[in-house]
Amino acid sequence: MDFSIPEEIRDMKRTIRDFVDNEVDKYSQQIEEEDKIPQHLIDQAKEMGLFGMSIPEQYGGLGLSMLDKCLLLEELGRANMSFTTLIGAHTGIGTTGIVEMASEELKKKYLPDMASGDKLGAFALTEPDAGSDASSMKTNAVLKGDKWILNGIKHFITNAPDASVFTVIAVTDREKGTRGGYTAFLVEKDFPGFSIGTIEKKMGLRGSHTSEVIFEDCEVPKENVIGEVGRGYAGALRILSKGRVALGARCVGACDKLVELCARYAQQRIQFGKPISSFQAIQWMLAEMATDTEAARALTYRVAWMVDQGLPVVKEGPMVKMFASEALARVADKAVQVYGGMGYMKEFPVERFYRDARITRLYEGTNEIQRMVIAGRLLKEFEI
Amino acid sequence: MKIAVLVKQTFDTEAKIILDVNGKISSSGVSLIMNPYDEFAVEEGLRIKEKEGGEVTVISVGGQQAQDALRQALAMGADKAVLVDQGEAELDEYATATILAKAISDLEYDLILGGFRAIDDGSAQVAGRVAEILNIPVVNVVTGLEIEGGKAVATRETESGSEVLEVPLPAVITAQKGLNEPRYPSMKGIMKAKKKPMDKKTLADLGLDDGKISAKVKALSFSLPEPRKAGKVIPGEAAEAARELARLLREEAKVI
Numbered sequence: 001m002d003f004s005i006p007e008e009i010r011d012m013k014r015t016i017r018d019f020v021d022n023e024v025d026k027y028s029q030q031i032e033e034e035d036k037i038p039q040h041l042i043d044q045a046k047e048m049g050l051f052g053m054s055i056p057e058q059y060g061g062l063g064l065s066m067l068d069k070c071l072l073l074e075e076l077g078r079a080n081m082s083f084t085t086l087i088g089a090h091t092g093i094g095t096t097g098i099v100e101m102a103s104e105e106l107k108k109k110y111l112p113d114m115a116s117g118d119k120l121g122a123f124a125l126t127e128p129d130a131g132s133d134a135s136s137m138k139t140n141a142v143l144k145g146d147k148w149i150l151n152g153i154k155h156f157i158t159n160a161p162d163a164s165v166f167t168v169i170a171v172t173d174r175e176k177g178t179r180g181g182y183t184a185f186l187v188e189k190d191f192p193g194f195s196i197g198t199i200e201k202k203m204g205l206r207g208s209h210t211s212e213v214i215f216e217d218c219e220v221p222k223e224n225v226i227g228e229v230g231r232g233y234a235g236a237l238r239i240l241s242k243g244r245v246a247l248g249a250r251c252v253g254a255c256d257k258l259v260e261l262c263a264r265y266a267q268q269r270i271q272f273g274k275p276i277s278s279f280q281a282i283q284w285m286l287a288e289m290a291t292d293t294e295a296a297r298a299l300t301y302r303v304a305w306m307v308d309q310g311l312p313v314v315k316e317g318p319m320v321k322m323f324a325s326e327a328l329a330r331v332a333d334k335a336v337q338v339y340g341g342m343g344y345m346k347e348f349p350v351e352r353f354y355r356d357a358r359i360t361r362l363y364e365g366t367n368e369i370q371r372m373v374i375a376g377r378l379l380k381e382f383e384i
Numbered sequence: 385m386k387i388a389v390l391v392k393q394t395f396d397t398e399a400k401i402i403l404d405v406n407g408k409i410s411s412s413g414v415s416l417i418m419n420p421y422d423e424f425a426v427e428e429g430l431r432i433k434e435k436e437g438g439e440v441t442v443i444s445v446g447g448q449q450a451q452d453a454l455r456q457a458l459a460m461g462a463d464k465a466v467l468v469d470q471g472e473a474e475l476d477e478y479a480t481a482t483i484l485a486k487a488i489s490d491l492e493y494d495l496i497l498g499g500f501r502a503i504d505d506g507s508a509q510v511a512g513r514v515a516e517i518l519n520i521p522v523v524n525v526v527t528g529l530e531i532e533g534g535k536a537v538a539t540r541e542t543e544s545g546s547e548v549l550e551v552p553l554p555a556v557i558t559a560q561k562g563l564n565e566p567r568y569p570s571m572k573g574i575m576k577a578k579k580k581p582m583d584k585k586t587l588a589d590l591g592l593d594d595g596k597i598s599a600k601v602k603a604l605s606f607s608l609p610e611p612r613k614a615g616k617v618i619p620g621e622a623a624e625a626a627r628e629l630a631r632l633l634r635e636e637a638k639v640i
Contacts, residue, residue, distance in 0.1 A: 018568065
């Protein structure tokens with residue numbers, strides 16, 4: 001087994017780490033206070049090509065494999081998580097559907113602007129009454145002439161207030177439900193009948209904006225169906241399953257950052273006349289944090305590699321999402337403990353990571369849903 | 385405009401310096417970066433190229449590891465690189481400058497840029513020596529640069545302020561912090577860098593040998609700075625403690 005990282009990807013990792021640690025980090029406190037990522041950071045990320053990570057080269061992206069993308073997302077994961085989410089949700093769930101399922105015409109029309117970051121992508125599946133239970137979806141689409149007419153409300157849509165292009169899942173045949181009755185649409189924010197509703201106030205992820213998306217007789221051209229009519233549910237699952245591996249990589253990056261912060265802080269903080277790193281209680285926490293991080297990394301790399309080999313990851317994708325987000329939860333919790341009272345203060349980054357880490361067990365499928373999928377698959381594999 | 389930029393691979397600014405068993409600086413486990421002052425030079429070269437047209441060639445002396453710095457410069461937008469491997473030869477500023485000047489004299493150049501010093505040895509000599517060998521003007525510690533009509537107008541820092549100098553091209557200009565804000569390489573740039581030419585040369589390729597560049601300065605020994613001693617806390621009432629502090633500063637530390 002070869003675990004070496006190609007030179008080119010190593011250079012990219014180093015560049016992103018440099019950018020995140022030396023540039024984005026400087027504004028982290030400001031992002032928290034203003035709930036806004038400074039435009040110049042977004043512009044720099046655009047120039048670096050970070051928005052095009054998973055878009056094929058022929059449409060202006062980098063065309064990276066899943067493993068290479070994970071290696072880069074790991075570095076982005078070190079940043080203020082709102083910055084990571086802006087790029088991660090775009091390169092993941094925001095563009096995957098178009099890249100993998102849309103017609104050539106749609107790809108040519110939308111992907112170049114999405115690869116450059118000029119148009120941000122978002123994914124709209126969740127509704128007030130349809131969270132984990134996608135079968136309760138109410139948003140519907142009816143074909144009238146050469147247009148689909150969408151009606152309904154989506155909520156908790158990551159990046160929605162800042163996005164221009166939405167992958168929207170709607171019901172096109174209620175009878176068939178999730179088995180052939182859902183369809184994916186590509187909706188622009190300027191289409192008639194489209195609007196952004198309430199912007200949510202969240203526990204964390206300050207700087208990343210999440211809102212309702214409202215469709216009132218929203219007109220979508222017929223050709224803007226992503227994939228086939230009636231294949232939207234399967235499409236949504238496919239989009240989510242890829243996103244899960246990438247989310248794992250982001251969690252690993254956040255763990256890396258916390259381990260580093262704590263290993264350094266523990267050697268600086270003096271109590272009882274010694275650095276607290278000399279105490280076994282602290283050493284154990286550091287050792288467990290670092291081990292959790294490496295375990296999450298190993299699983300993420302392995303499953304990303306499986307994706308690149310075209311192997312099914314129905315069971316393994318959710319494992320990455322579940323394990324990495326829970327590893328991050330343990331690591332962030334211990335990070336606060338290592339910092340002690342300081343870890344509860346907003347002037348130290350661990351407080352922010354602790355709050356922001358919580359979302360990773362919720363979004364892109366709660367971890368309970370991941371467990372259901374893993375167990376379901378497992379029981380099928382060993383059916384008696 | 386043909387621009388040559390001198391680049392050095394150095395220890396990361398956060399690297400912990402340790403000495404090996406032979407008393408030499410150990411590079412094991414240390415991450416390497418492009419000398420930050422050279423980054424300003426590369427950026428300036430690219431900006432001039434983008435404005436005036438032309439070509440940027442980055443040049444370094446060093447082993448395999450110096451390739452990383454050159455590749456970074458190529459990823460930022462430089463057009464080609466020249467890497468001279470000095471082999472087993474010991475380098476001092478004279479040797480490095482001799483090699484660089486020889487490598488540059490094989491190229492066409494209108495402008496040579498470099499950092500005003502490297503953050504490792506901090507000697508700030510190499511670029512000046514290159515100018516001397518090539519018999520062209522040098523302006524050091526530059527924070528502003530304009531190129532117009534075959535001349536360079538450079539603003540440089542002095543101890544009491546700044547001065548603006550004009551020199552005919554070709555000339556050597558060394559960069560100080562403030563000259564510009566270097567760009568991050570784009571991911572596409574990193575992909576392209578791999579395909580850009582990197583000309584690897586040995587001393588023999590340049591018509592040099594160990595004898596011609598034999599170092600004039602030899603490092604005899606290295607030592608680490610004394611670790612900082614723990615501070616002293618003076619207990620007691622403020623007025624009392626201040627008196628004691630003044631006494632210690634005068635009698636023990638002998639600073640007042």
